[in-house]
Amino acid sequence: MNEFEIIAPFLAATVRTATPLALAALGEVLVERVGIINIGLEGAILAGAFGALVGATAGGLAAGYVAAIGGGLLIGAVFAVCVVGLRTDQIITGTAITLLSVGATGTLYRALYGSSGAALTLPTSAPVPIPGLSSIPIVGAAFFAQPPVTYAAYVLAPLLAWWLVRTHVGLAVRAIGEQPAAAAAAGIRVDRLRALAVLTGGALGGLAGGTLVLAQAGTFAENMSSGRGFIAIAIVVLGRWRPMGVALAALLFGAASALQFAFQAMAWNAPYQLFLVMPYLLTLAALTGVAGRARAPASLGKPLS
């Protein structure tokens, strides 16, 4: 077996795994830039995945994606009402919302589709190769023959980066994250922007969940988000709260997860749990290396005043 036969699928798996992580993490960047940490992101991803299942069985792929975003929005809305509206504790609320999402999706799934475990097969979005780019040797097929939602992530990262730095609203968002009182004094509607950021973050989390179902698994399983929301939060730290950095960090995580396929292809003999545990170990390692040095938004996680 030559190297290309390993590298090309490895790169493709990297991009495939990175896509939902990047989408969720980009949403969380926005949320954390207004000073809020949303642990409920995990719940939003799961709700999005379930929404995708419901939507896709009812009305095909497009409906699946719309319902996925809707599911994430719903979770985002609950979080926004509690944390922004009522000023509840961010961490506890996020934890409760993830629990709520696990319980609600599990219950609905079993009630609607039966708990027999007969996996439903859903339509998945086929890769759409971009003419020209996709024929670049090795990397072309990996990066440019992907489902459309991956291209959405490609566009979203630079767009968000530009928007945060170059627009008035982006400036307002950053101001809130650094110094909410000053932002309010400057006439920025702090709570409205916070709520909008949380909703957007929820929607992107939902889209990430939809990607898991509609572009990857082709089915739904209870708890299928399996910690991706928390990994996405770590990716935000690793990407130093900058959209482009976050996109790169997501790719790095995708690569780490894709290593298991490469190792399997090389028939490397090691306990399979070692591969499964790698993303989580990498998260810890990455946070250890970066967390102290990167500067978070000054008001991040502080109780809202």
Place this chain on the structure above:
Amino acid sequence: MRWFSTLFAGGHGATVYTAPRTPAPSRLAMSALRFATFVTLVLSVVVLATAGLLAVGGFDVRVALAALWTGSIGSWYALTSATFVRAVPLMLTGCAVAVAFRAGVFNIGAEGQLLAGAAAAAAVVLAAPSLGIVSLLLALVMGAVGGGVWASIAGILRSRFGVLEVISTIMLNFVALYAVSYLVRGPLQEPTHAYPQSLPIAESVRLGQIPGAGRLHVGLLLAVGILMVAGWMMRYTAGGFRLLVVGENPAAAASAGLIDVGAVTFRAFLCSGALAGLAGAVEVLGVTFALYENISPGYGYTAIAVALLAGLDPWRIVLSAALFAALESGAGAMQRDAGVPSTLVMIVEALLILAVVVTQALRRRRVSAPSALTRADLVAGA
């Protein structure tokens, strides 16, 4: 909504950040009354929420609630062998969460620490089954040590590298899960290699059962005892007070209280992990008698709800752990008898946590209004 929040947040309501008050004897009757009101309210919220969800889901509410009742506290067997057996790990992990949260440590990793403790305890009794009571005690200690070590990883990551423990403890939960998965398929697997679990542990190293109470084991007494001691320490000892001060205001603790905030925080990680690890050890030694992957149906996560509902007060955790244990035991019966997905109780639990944090927030709002007034009082007094 107003009356609701007033009642809910009244007297012995759940508060995350305030120390448990020690009422003067004259106020004792009043606070007992308010406590009873609170308990009644929580129970009615649980029943109404469950009934509401069942109705929305199109289930037979009466059949399902009847199953919830018989599966949890409707019979002596259900009460002891299901509810109380489940309450033991919830009490210990609930206490773990309470100790951590009190100190401002968001340990979401009780689940992983429980698994680490279970693995450590199983390893001890499988390696030294012949020492009887000595093995048993050693396993309990090593369970606590295992959980403590697992939590201290997150503690070190936070103190040395500034890693948010919320993320690190969750990551460590996954790592612990896969580590146990490896152990029961590798070094600790039973000799025939047919099942992903360890050999059953010897009779002589098991926790004794409480006579006349089915599967219930003496771990219950241990858990209740630990909660009593922990609650007492938080109320009446200097160490407990330091824990609360660090949780309330680390800056003030460091500058005015001559408290080594870092050391207290790290100790909170250790104690919290040790309690969760002990829960895992007790589970192996008293209930499952073997190590396998699904040894915990999420006790470490339910523990967060248990601790919050109890206002992070170990004494009250006795009750909230029993409540959640009853709910989860009843959920199994609901699934069997009425076809209701057992995950439904997770929704109820989540709603309870949300109700607690929302009432806290509303209460803070009401309290914060006259703060200028109290400050004026202080100035006048001085």
